[in-house]
Amino acid sequence: MSILQTIKSRRSVYQFTSAPVKAKWIDQCLEAAIWAPNHKVTEPWRFWVLGSDMQATLAHIYADSRAKKRADPKTDAFNEIYDKAVFKFQAIPKIVLVGQVLNADPVMCKEDYAACSCAIQNFQLAAWELGLGVQWSTGPVIQDERTFNALQIDSNQVELIGALYMGKPACVGESGRKPVEKVTTYLD
Numbered sequence: 073m074s075i076l077q078t079i080k081s082r083r084s085v086y087q088f089t090s091a092p093v094k095a096k097w098i099d100q101c102l103e104a105a106i107w108a109p110n111h112k113v114t115e116p117w118r119f120w121v122l123g124s125d126m127q128a129t130l131a132h133i134y135a136d137s138r139a140k141k142r143a144d145p146k147t148d149a150f151n152e153i154y155d156k157a158v159f160k161f162q163a164i165p166k167i168v169l170v171g172q173v174l175n176a177d178p179v180m181c182k183e184d185y186a187a188c189s190c191a192i193q194n195f196q197l198a199a200w201e202l203g204l205g206v207q208w209s210t211g212p213v214i215q216d217e218r219t220f221n222a223l224q225i226d227s228n229q230v231e232l233i234g235a236l237y238m239g240k241p242a243c244v245g246e247s248g249r250k251p252v253e254k255v256t257t258y259l260d
């Protein structure tokens with residue numbers, strides 16, 4: 073695939089087969105990620121590749137926050153939402169968390185977020201070429217202090233900016249974009 077074909081054909085993927093994701097594929101995606109542009113070469117990104125124990129821990133954090141939003145604790149509805157959420161999270165073949173090392177300077181911080189976003193896109197494109205789909209999630213699990221505790225990181229020093237859910241796509245949806253002319257002003 074040409075780079076343009078890879079960019080245009082890549083879609084966020086929300087449903088995965090149960091096929092395992094090989095460690096070497098993740099390393100290839102991470103290798104692509106770290107070559108993202110980053111101002112002053114701050115290399116602000118950090119990655120956590122979850123194993124099954126950590127995924128199980130985060131599944132309960134995910135389920136708890138999801139169920140609390142939708143039902144009263146200790147009700148049957150809560151338990152049902154909780155159990156389904158644990159199952160859903162556990163079914164994700166592989167999860168990589170992405171963090172940004174926080175810089176005290178707000179301009180640097182903004183630029184570092186941009187760099188981390190470039191790294192995530194590199195990661196997604198490398199995954200797509202390997203036949204893997206990724207969903208970049210910014211859901212509540214990465215805001216939850218229990219996640220920081222589980223990973224043993226300080227939320228004053230690192231912000232988690234994405235949970236990358238990945239696996240072999242079970243199905244790929246469609247997405248569209250406005251034509252370039254609609255979002256571009258050509259000047260003399």
Ligand SMILES: Cc1cc2nc3c(=O)[nH]c(=O)nc-3n(C[C@H](O)[C@H](O)[C@H](O)COP(=O)(O)O)c2cc1C
Binds near residue numbers: 246
């Ligand atoms: C910063 C950022 C945060 C995102 N967070 C979520 C999210 O929390 N949940 C989700 O389903 N998709 C999330 N996405 C994926 C977008 O929804 C997706 O890119 C968009 O729908 C366009 O689809 P495409 O990636 O297939 O082109 C996020 C994307 C970005 C760039």
